[in-house]
Amino acid sequence: MVVLRLAGGRYHMHTGDFRFYAGLLSHPVLQEAREKVDIMYVDVTFADRQCAKFITKDESKRQLEALFSIYKDDYISFISGWLGSEELIERLDKWLQSNGGSELGVRSRQFFNDLKIANPHLRLKHVTGTDRDVPRIVVGKHPSESKAAIRQSGDRASVWIVASTRWYTRTCLSSMDTNQHQPILQTGPDGNSTWHVMWAMHSSYEEVHELVEFMGPCEVRPVGKVALPDQARYDPWEDPWEYRNDPQAPCTDPSLQFHDLLRKEKPAK
Structure with missing residues (x-):
């Protein structure tokens, strides 16, 4: 401003x-x-x-923490828009540190480099494939912009968590009055769970x-x-x-x- x-x-x-x-x-x-x-x-x-009305950014972050707690044993593809992603990833990093710690994977090389510059304390790993050694949580862009969601191999389930405004503008404007304060569980194209949380800058x-x-x-x-x-x-x-x-x-x-x-x-x- x-x-x-x-x-x-x-x-x-x-x-x-x-x-x-x-x-x-x-x-x-x-x-x-x-x-x-x-x-x-x-x-x-x-x-x-x-x-x-939109939920506050702090409320969005708390919703994300709650979802990461629910899926603490699953592989997670965390999708967010570019604007304000640093805030979300910093919050995720703090949550991980307070829950045993974990390395975050980042799908895009540009995303990886930019986030390292903006937040040098974050422990990030650039992911280039879908091997078993990739981190449990991989950060990427919105699925409409890139093939950001990584389907890790192994026995654990794979979950999408999406934090963006696109969900509202594309699918949920008609039901905002009833749904704006809650993430909604939807079905992904491959049958896996996809959680959407409002994130607006x-x-x-x-x-x-x-x-x-x-x-x-x-x-x-x-x-x-x-x-x-x-x-x-x-x-x-x-x-x-x-x-x-x-x-x-x-x-x-x-x-x-x-x-x-x-x-x-x-x-x-």
């Missing part, structure tokens, strides 16, 4: 990929800029009323709404690609409007739903 102070005591603000938390509004920079922001650039990836509609309402900017400009199906994708740095499913769908600026929260400038004296 970036807040720029301009001449005359005015401000521009860019939310970046933020998640709302209780102490955010008490930050001195936000307190100083409140009701002085001219333009607020807002991450609108999930800024839709369909995505009113982007804020929900409710989080964006609370921040915009608190800051009271004069103007909100959307930044990012809208991830919901059947809606326009907006990116001011690329072709302004791009459609995911229906090229004939009307253009809907995601920032319009926050119009009532904008500050009305007082007339100059």
Whole structure:
């Protein structure tokens, strides 16, 4: 999150990929800029009323720990999106250290190198095959992006644990009200269990709404690609409007739903 102070005591603000938390509004920079922001650039990836609530990142991590505890004797292919993966793997590493310790396998060489640079304390092993000596837990990218899940040989079962937002955007938006606080057991293509846990670095509609309402900017400009199906994708740095499913769908600026929260400038004296 970036807040720029301009001449005359005015401000521009860019939310970046933020998640709302209780102490955010008490930050001195936000307190100083409140009701002085001219333009607020807002991450609108999930800024839709369909995505009113997400579990917190800490809750997501606790759910992951619970799943690793359940499958403590099984091979696990741990799949996550790239954004924020370091946080999840650090948490997994701490969990392993407190439960006897274990070496983590990493499927992608790039992923392996980047994570070692970002977190030099992690004990990671680059996995190149499916031999019996591979670590019990192997980290990779989302299955839609690569063949990340490794099917280890041996007598132990193989379990997929997926931590990403793709699960919501592709399969579960219609049932978010009932399922958003729980991982859901689904059946994988080979009959093995696949657990999905919500992991979002982007804020929900409710989080964006609370921040915009608190800051009271004069103007909100959307930044990012809208991830919901059947809606326009907006990116001011690329072709302004791009459609995911229906090229004939009307253009809907995601920032319009926050119009009532904008500050009305007082007339100059």
